[in-house]
Amino acid sequence: MKKNELIAVVLMLLATIGAILGVFAIQKFRLSQFYTLELIARAPENGNWYPKKFKVPYGKETKILIRNIDTVSHGFAVPDLNIAVSEIKAGHVETVRFIPQEKGTFPFMCTVWCSDRHMDMRGEIIVE
Numbered sequence: 001m002k003k004n005e006l007i008a009v010v011l012m013l014l015a016t017i018g019a020i021l022g023v024f025a026i027q028k029f030r031l032s033q034f035y036t037l038e039l040i041a042r043a044p045e046n047g048n049w050y051p052k053k054f055k056v057p058y059g060k061e062t063k064i065l066i067r068n069i070d071t072v073s074h075g076f077a078v079p080d081l082n083i084a085v086s087e088i089k090a091g092h093v094e095t096v097r098f099i100p101q102e103k104g105t106f107p108f109m110c111t112v113w114c115s116d117r118h119m120d121m122r123g124e125i126i127v128e
């Protein structure tokens, strides 16, 4: 390999590595803008919401990834915070973004009739 070719290869490698690191840096920066958490959705007899109770910081933009690992559809609603996802199909993930503007404890629940114990599929968000 000639010297010029070697320099070209090294420059290409550096550019590629730089681009990859840049993408990771942007991703990390974007995630740091949000308070992010993951919520698992399952019918009560299969494990129910996990976690059933969680805290989010008052006034900070919050992102909840709702992951339905069940075999049936679920819904998600926090009526007091005006948040609702009408349907999360089995195996799907839905994202909810909001800025908690009020401190307190707010119930959330499934809004799709998913099992005989559907009414037990509830939890609490604590804004503090």
Ligand SMILES: [Cu+2]
Binding pocket: 042, 043, 073, 074, 075, 110, 111, 112, 113, 114, 115, 118, 121
């Ligand atoms: Cu449900």
